[in-house]
Amino acid sequence: MLFAVAIYSTRISEGEGVIEDYFLASRGFPSYIVAVMLAGIAVGGASTIGVAESAFRAGISAGMYNAAWGAGAIVVGFTAAARLRELTVTTIPEIFGNYYDDAGRIIAVIGQVIIQVVITSLQYVAGGAILSALLPELFTVTSGTIFTAVVLGLVALIGGYWGAGLTNLVNVIVIYFGVTIGAIMSIRDFGGFTELMAELPGGTPWFDPVAGVGMAMVIAWFVVMITQSHSVQGVVQIAFAARDESSARRGFLLGGLIILPVGFICALFGIVAAIQFPGLEDPATALPRVVMQLSPAVAGFTLAGLWASSISTTVGLLLGTSTLVVSDIWENYIQRDISQRREELISKIVVVLITILTLLLAITIEGILDALLLGLTLTTAYTVVVLFTLFAPSLCKKRAAFWTIGTGILFLLSWFVFPAIRIVPHPIFLAWPIALVTFLTVSFVDDTPASIPENLKK
Secondary structure, eight states: OHHHHHHHHTTSOOOSOHIIIIITGGGOBOHHHHHHHHHHHHSSHIIIIIHHHHHHHHOGGGGHHHHHHHHHHHHHHHHTHHHHHHTOOSOHHHHHHHHTOHHHHHHHHHHHHHHHHHHHHHHHHHHHHHHHHHOTTTOOHHHHHHHHHHHHHHHHHHHHHHHHHHHHHHHHHHHHHHHHHHHHHHHHTTTSHHHHHHHSOTTSOTTOTTTTTOHHHHHHHHHHHHHHTTTOHHHHHHHHTBSSHHHHHHHHHHHHHHHTTHHHHHHHHHHHHHHHOTTOSOGGGHHHHHHTTSOHHHHHHHHHHHHHHHHHHHHHHHHHHHHIIIIIIIIIIIOSSOOHHHHHHHHHHHHHHHHHHHHHHHTTOOOHHHHHHHHHHTHHHHHHHHHHHHHOGGGOBTTHHHHHHHHHHHHHHHHHHOGGGOOSSSTHHHHHHHHHHHHHHHHHHOOSBOOOOGGGOO
């Protein structure tokens, strides 16, 4: 069905050029496609498999991860979505290149590619875990990861951004129906919540909405998700592709509401797994293993929904990363005068190469949520620059983007290399003050204002 939808989507193109058609769906997304595209990006492997993995240890509070994602989308809907669409740009680094300088654009591309490659890789890991549980005689986690990458890469290659939007309409329906039915049936098999709670091991606040993962981590999730929703290319590209400003705003608000509940549903699978598989060596397989105890029809549909979650996230991210490479690097620094046919060829080659790169990384990743949260911390610097650009342009100076993002990258590298600087429970608590101080310092010492258009200064 997904391949059929992807092929159909190629007929919707309005012929406005490869970047506009293939990477931005001719800027024609209505609000409901914006919403399901956003939900598809959010409700991926981390939001399903990763949440269940965390809930296996910490209980229902793992679902706050998705609540944070939904909150981030809603905040963008109320604040920046319409203004982002108004810019009529293609990428976040394009904003930095147009308004700040080339150095800011280049370093912005590097950081964005790093962020999206990490997120994309995690979706393959989740897809591999699902397939290895669903068909263990055919797939290991590794071979399932490879198969997931191949299928998702082909969907992106064939359908482009319209394909991503339309397939996510299918995916989101399948995801919600599948995981809801699966959760209900898995709890029913225990005789209801009362029996489930009686079987749970002591020592863990299984149904406390915060205590399991801890207040500090919940706050970190909300800060990270609200931050990244303003500046990750795969997310803001959805706003760029909206039909108009109101479609972008309504789509982000609706998408946030769709995202909010799914984490708590998936956390239930992790709690059930804590009873059924107390010695589970790989908690990333907790959710699919629980599902496989259900009737074949329910298990098949639920696991199809979970695998759809990996597809829904990855297709948009692959195209977002490829947009960065083609629009910000190839067409600016390698081949400015490029024919439409060659541009299309380069775009699809880049999709294939990004798929291969993310697959190689996926095979080495452990701990879905931990890896994702660390990668998303880097978005803080981007969000600071974007928010100042949109809402305080008088403070924006020419070198602010380069130094803010560069400092953010150096800080995150230092977090990994020098454990002594880890004085807070999560790097996001230092990333924000560092980014703000850097931006405002450059604003004070740099005499050259950024080239902010007059319409943004109103």
